Amino acid sequence: MNLFADALAWLTDPANWTGPFGIPTLTLAHLTYTLLALVLACAVAAPAGWAIGHTGHGRSFAVALAGAARALPSLGLLAFLVLVLGVGLKEVATVVVLVLLAIPPILAGAYAGIDAIPRGTLDSARGVGMTGWQRLWRVEVPLGLPLLLGGVRGASLQVVSTVMIAAFIGLPNLGTYLIAGQRLGDYARMLAGAILVAALALVLDGVLAVAQRLAVPRGVRMATAAVPA
Amino acid sequence: MIEFEGVTKRYSSASGAAVDDFSLVVPRGTTTVLVGSSGCGKTTLLRMVNRMVDPTRGRVLLDGEDVAGRDPVALRRSVGYVMQNSGLLPHRTAAQNVAVVPRLAGRDRAAARSRSLELLELVGLDPELADRYPAQLSGGQQQRVGVARGLAAEGDVLLMDEPFGAVDPVVRGELQHELLRIQRELSRTILFITHDVEEAFLLGEEVVILSRGGHVEQRGTPADVLAAPANEFVAAFVGAHRRDRRLRVDERDGVRLVVDGRDRPLGVLTDEAP
Amino acid sequence: MRWALDNLGLLGQLTIAHARLAIVPVAVALLLALPLGALAHRVPPLRGTLLGLAGLLYTIPSLALFVLLPPMLGIPYLSDLNVIIALTLYALALLVRTVTEALESVPPDAVASARAIGYNGTSIFLAVQLPLAGPVLLAGLRVATVSTVSMVTVGALIGVSSLGSLFTDGLQRRIVPEVLTGVVLTALLALLLDVLLQLAGRVLMPWLRAERAVATA
Numbered sequence: 038m039n040l041f042a043d044a045l046a047w048l049t050d051p052a053n054w055t056g057p058f059g060i061p062t063l064t065l066a067h068l069t070y071t072l073l074a075l076v077l078a079c080a081v082a083a084p085a086g087w088a089i090g091h092t093g094h095g096r097s098f099a100v101a102l103a104g105a106a107r108a109l110p111s112l113g114l115l116a117f118l119v120l121v122l123g124v125g126l127k128e129v130a131t132v133v134v135l136v137l138l139a140i141p142p143i144l145a146g147a148y149a150g151i152d153a154i155p156r157g158t159l160d161s162a163r164g165v166g167m168t169g170w171q172r173l174w175r176v177e178v179p180l181g182l183p184l185l186l187g188g189v190r191g192a193s194l195q196v197v198s199t200v201m202i203a204a205f206i207g208l209p210n211l212g213t214y215l216i217a218g219q220r221l222g223d224y225a226r227m228l229a230g231a232i233l234v235a236a237l238a239l240v241l242d243g244v245l246a247v248a249q250r251l252a253v254p255r256g257v258r259m260a261t262a263a264v265p266a
Numbered sequence: 267m268i269e270f271e272g273v274t275k276r277y278s279s280a281s282g283a284a285v286d287d288f289s290l291v292v293p294r295g296t297t298t299v300l301v302g303s304s305g306c307g308k309t310t311l312l313r314m315v316n317r318m319v320d321p322t323r324g325r326v327l328l329d330g331e332d333v334a335g336r337d338p339v340a341l342r343r344s345v346g347y348v349m350q351n352s353g354l355l356p357h358r359t360a361a362q363n364v365a366v367v368p369r370l371a372g373r374d375r376a377a378a379r380s381r382s383l384e385l386l387e388l389v390g391l392d393p394e395l396a397d398r399y400p401a402q403l404s405g406g407q408q409q410r411v412g413v414a415r416g417l418a419a420e421g422d423v424l425l426m427d428e429p430f431g432a433v434d435p436v437v438r439g440e441l442q443h444e445l446l447r448i449q450r451e452l453s454r455t456i457l458f459i460t461h462d463v464e465e466a467f468l469l470g471e472e473v474v475i476l477s478r479g480g481h482v483e484q485r486g487t488p489a490d491v492l493a494a495p496a497n498e499f500v501a502a503f504v505g506a507h508r509r510d511r512r513l514r515v516d517e518r519d520g521v522r523l524v525v526d527g528r529d530r531p532l533g534v535l536t537d538e539a540p
Numbered sequence: 541m542r543w544a545l546d547n548l549g550l551l552g553q554l555t556i557a558h559a560r561l562a563i564v565p566v567a568v569a570l571l572l573a574l575p576l577g578a579l580a581h582r583v584p585p586l587r588g589t590l591l592g593l594a595g596l597l598y599t600i601p602s603l604a605l606f607v608l609l610p611p612m613l614g615i616p617y618l619s620d621l622n623v624i625i626a627l628t629l630y631a632l633a634l635l636v637r638t639v640t641e642a643l644e645s646v647p648p649d650a651v652a653s654a655r656a657i658g659y660n661g662t663s664i665f666l667a668v669q670l671p672l673a674g675p676v677l678l679a680g681l682r683v684a685t686v687s688t689v690s691m692v693t694v695g696a697l698i699g700v701s702s703l704g705s706l707f708t709d710g711l712q713r714r715i716v717p718e719v720l721t722g723v724v725l726t727a728l729l730a731l732l733l734d735v736l737l738q739l740a741g742r743v744l745m746p747w748l749r750a751e752r753a754v755a756t757a
Contacts, residue, residue, distance in 0.1 A: 040611040107686045108730035110693040112704055113723035116711040120719060161353025164318060165367055165415065166343030179357055198601030205697055206711065215607060219698070224617070231607035235600045242599045254357030256399030 043225035044232060053229075058213065060233065067210040067237060070200045074135030075193055082140045083185060086147020090181065091173055096152075099144050106141035111199045114138075119206050131203045138199055139192035146188020150181025179254055186249040193245060197238045211237065268292040268315055268423060268457055273324030275310050275480075284310045285480030287324070292472075294329075294422070295453040299470030301460055301503075307480035308459040312425050315457060316345040328423065343370050346416035346424040346454070350431045352408040354400040360386065360411045361396040367418035385414040388451075390444055406437035413445065417452070426458040430465070442468055463504050467492070475500050543717035555725060558702040562689045562733070565624055569631035570681065576632075577639025578665065591637055598633040602626060602694050623695040630691065631684045638680025642673035675748060678741040682734055689730040693722070703729070 047053060054060050089095045111134060118130035154177060162176045204212025214230025217223070268291070275285040285307040292298040300308040313319040314326050317338040326333045333341055354363045364382035365375075373381070386396055389410045400408050409429060416424050430438045442465060449456065460466055466473045467488035474485040477499060484496035492511070495501035505511050509527030515535055516525045522535040544551060580590040600608070605626045610617040613625065646669050654668040670677075693704025706722030709715075742749065 104686070105727075107683065108690060108727045108734075110690045110704065110707070110723060110726045112693050112696070113707045113719060113726060116707040116719045117716070117723060120711065120714060120716045157349060157351045157353045158355060160318075161347070161349055162355065164316065164342060164347040164349065164353065165419075166339050166341070166370055168339050171370070176355060194599055194601075198603065201601050201603050202694065202697065205708075212603065215603065224611075227607050228611065231604035234604045235608065238599050238601055238604075239596065256355075256357045256359070256401055259399050260356055260401030 040224055040228055044228035047225045047229045048232070058209065058217075063209060063211050063213060064233065064237065066208075067197070067200055067212075067234070068241075070131065070135065070203070070208075070210065071193065071196050071241070074132060074139055074196050074200075075189060077132070078136045078139030078143055078192060079189065081136070082143035082188075083147045086144040086185070086188075087151065087173060087178065087181075089144070090148035090151025091169070091177060096148065099141075099148055103141040103145050106138065111138055111195070112202050112205075115199070115203060115206060124207070127203075127206050127208060131200070131206070131208055134203075135196050135199055138195050142191040142195070143185070143188040146185045146191070147181065149188075150184035151177045153184060154180050180257065182252040183249050186245060186252050190242060190245040190249065193241050194238060197234065197241060201234050267294045267327075267329055268455060269325075269327040269330075270311065270314070271325045271327065273311070273314060273321040273326060275307070275314070275319065276322045283322075283479055285321075288480040288482065289324075290474060290482075290485075292455060292457050294455050296471045297449060297456040297458060297469055298472045298474065299458045299460060299466040300474050300476055301463060301466040301470075302476035303461055306476040306478055308476055309427055311480060312427055312457060312459050315423065315425055316342045316347055318342075328421075343367070344419055344421035344423075346419040346421070348412045348416035348424070348426045348429040350428040352400065352405075352412035354408055354411055354415075356400055359397045359399055360391065360403065360407075363400070363411055364415045364418050367415055371420060381418065382414070385417050386411065388417070388448060389414045404437075405433045406441060409433055409437075409441060410444070413441075413448075417448070417454070422454050424454045424456045426456060428460050429458075431460070431462075438465075445469065467504075475503060541717070543715065544721045547718075547721075551721065551725065554701060554703050554705060555729060558689070558692055558704075558726070558729060559733075561620065561623055561627070561692045561695065561700070561702055562685070562729070565627035566631045566681070566685050566688050568628050569635050569684065572628075572632055573635035573639045576636045577643060580636065580640045581643040587640065591640065594633040594636045597629055602630065602691050603697060605629070606695065606698050618699045620700060622698075623692065623700045627688050627691060631688055634684045634687075635680060638677060638684070639673070642676035642680065643669055645676045646672040671745065674741070674745045678737065678745075682737050685733050685737060686730045689726060689733060693726060 048060075056062070086099070089099055114134045114137070115130065118134055119127050122130045158180070159172065159176065162172045167175065200208075200210055201212035201215070204210055204216055211230055211234045214233070215227045218225070218227030218230065270288055270290045273285060273288050274283055276283050288307075288311060290298070300311060302308050310319055314321055315328070315333065317333055317336070320334065328336075328341075328345075354360075355366070358366065361379060361382045364385055365378040368378040368381050369375070383393065383396060387393060391407060391410045391414065395403060395407060400411070403411065409432075412429060413426075416426070430441045433441065446469065458466075458469055470488060472485060473488055473491060475483045475491065477483050483503075484491055484500045491500065491504060492506060495504060495506045501507060510530070512527040513524050513532065516523045516529075516531075524532045524535055526532055576590060580587040606622060607617070609615070609626055610622055615621050615625070650668055650672060651664060654664050659667060692702045693707060695702055696704030696708045703722050703726045706718050706725075710718030710722065
């Protein structure tokens with residue numbers, strides 16, 4: 038446990054909290070890449086997933102995409118894109134890989150959210166005379182939101198993890214402590230970096246978990262909480 | 267008035283017709299009940315009226331106008347529709363669920379809300395329940411909200427797709443009598459479908475007995491059908507041969523009792539007007 | 541293609557090392573997940589705790605776990621064992637949830653009727669619950685296998701050889717075909733194991749094909 042004590046000492050050393058490689062700067066960099074990738078991926082994947090869920094077309098495409106994305110190693114994609122685009126564009130390469138990784142789970146969440154709505158509910162929305170757009174915005178999107186956010190949650194884990202890997206192509210973020218530590222033989226620094234990334238991932242997941250819970254409409258929460266007599 | 271003119275529906279070219287050359291007139295202000303087992307095409311017929319289903323051949327007319335020429339969304343807003351499992355939106359309260367219909371028709375929030383509360387009172391829902399979510403209501407209460415939402419449509423046609431099929435018999439009885447009361451007040455043009463003959467006889471001024479493919483076996487008042495079943499199918503379906511349908515009068519200690527074929531007393535015969 | 545043909549020996553070695561680093565964790569995780577998942581299914585108060593812990597574990601990025609584990613367990617940082625244990629924990633986190641949900645997917649009527657005709661606890665689990673939980677279990681096992689194959693590559697960053705070494709090496713020496721070969725072989729290995737699992741499922745659960753035939757008829 039000596040190593041953990043060293044890591045703790047490293048984490049509490051004020052010298053490591055300032056400068057371009059200080060903890061706040063690198064945490065912010067890690068978070069910025071993560072959120073940018075999630076926002077871009079949502080902008081693409083949520084409408085696409087809603088379209089699949091609303092029309093019922095393209096479901097097998099979404100399933101195949103999710104399977105393929107799981108099989109592709111993110112480190113390999115990153116290395117490939119950096120070599121193809123050139124090291125000068127490593128930021129672009131990283132964001133592209135992050136967005137590609139985040140799209141499948143968000144897409145799946147968006148269409149699964151609509152898929153999980155009982156047929157009768159959608160049927161009656163049609164029956165009272167809602168247009169396709171009204172059904173989408175007033176029924177399908179709000180009722181499907183919790184599962185969509187579940188998809189975002191899954192994507193955020195992958196993205197936080199892959200941003201860390203991007204430190205190996207020279208992007209400064211919390212993964213940088215790991216590489217620097219490895220080079221210097223400074224295990225305390227590596228451990229501190231690992232602890233920081235794990236903490237960031239847990240906090241982000243926690244925030245999204247709360248958002249997911251809040252996204253469940255009140256009436257639906259009651260349905261799952263207490264079955265009426 | 268609803269008119270079906272020789273409508274046929276095939277869901278795919280390979281399968282047989284779900285409904286084959288069906289014609290019917292539902293006069294304004296009356297209740298017509300389509301009754302038949304599952305697979306007789308009754309739900310298909312009902313859903314043709316608000317264009318949830320379009321016929322492959324034939325026409326459906328509402329007050330003389332072919333529905334095929336009307337915008338489906340506008341049509342559905344004007345026609346009331348009540349479904350078996352209420353079909354309420356789970357993220358809206360009872361009052362909001364009913365208010366959806368006037369809101370879609372362009373009324374403002376306050377007007378929609380007061381109309382909604384008025385209708386919930388009409389269907390006998392405790393006003394305290396208006397702001398509850400469907401999940402907080404019993405099956406019977408949800409169904410009342412479903413009926414209120416159906417009545418919220420501005421047109422006079424009300425389509426009811428086995429609305430009381432999923433509630434227990436006691437509550438079903440209450441809801442059926444509630445519907446009879448409401449219909450006496452409002453005189454809507456109701457097309458009601460069920461697989462329950464008793465329900466059809468109770469609610470329908472005219473009943474239409476269907477077999478597979480929307481084939482009409484017999485139509486008429488409940489009394490006509492029971493008195494003279496058109497064929498064996500109808501007789502079996504309405505249970506004309508059933509011993510409990512064979513009633514007779516039995517006098518006991520000067521009181522005239524009505525008893526069924528198994529000698530179970532059903533009631534007392536009087537000369538008083540009901 | 542040329543690059544791949546010139547390095548067949550290396551590729552064979554790395555593929556075998558990669559397969560070992562992926563298969564061992566998934567197999568060990570499955571063996572551990574069955575009793576844990578059964579426990580979570582049978583003892584509802586434990587369900588939340590176990591699944592919560594699994595979720596928490598799954599949240600930690602793999603690269604961070606490679607660094608966190610050695611000082612905790614007293615194992616060397618640069619070792620196959622480190623990668624195998626870390627990936628076992630990931631697969632376990634996925635599979636405990638899968639086993640629990642798979643057991644929940646078994647119709648209670650089937651279990652009740654098995655009990656009524658005289659099966660006892662263990663035999664119900666082995667003869668009724670496990671086979672009926674099979675489809676959900678297989679789906680989860682496939683996900684765990686494919687993602688483990690992909691995650692093995694991250695081990696290359698701490699120096700553990702696998703197909704991921706082609707990424708780090710190719711990046712350093714700027715050989716695009718090397719990186720590309722690594723991506724393709726990793727995906728192919730994942731696909732191969734996935735197909736094998738599907739075949740195993742078909743052999744072990746012959747009744748599913750009959751059900752599907754009835755459903756589509």
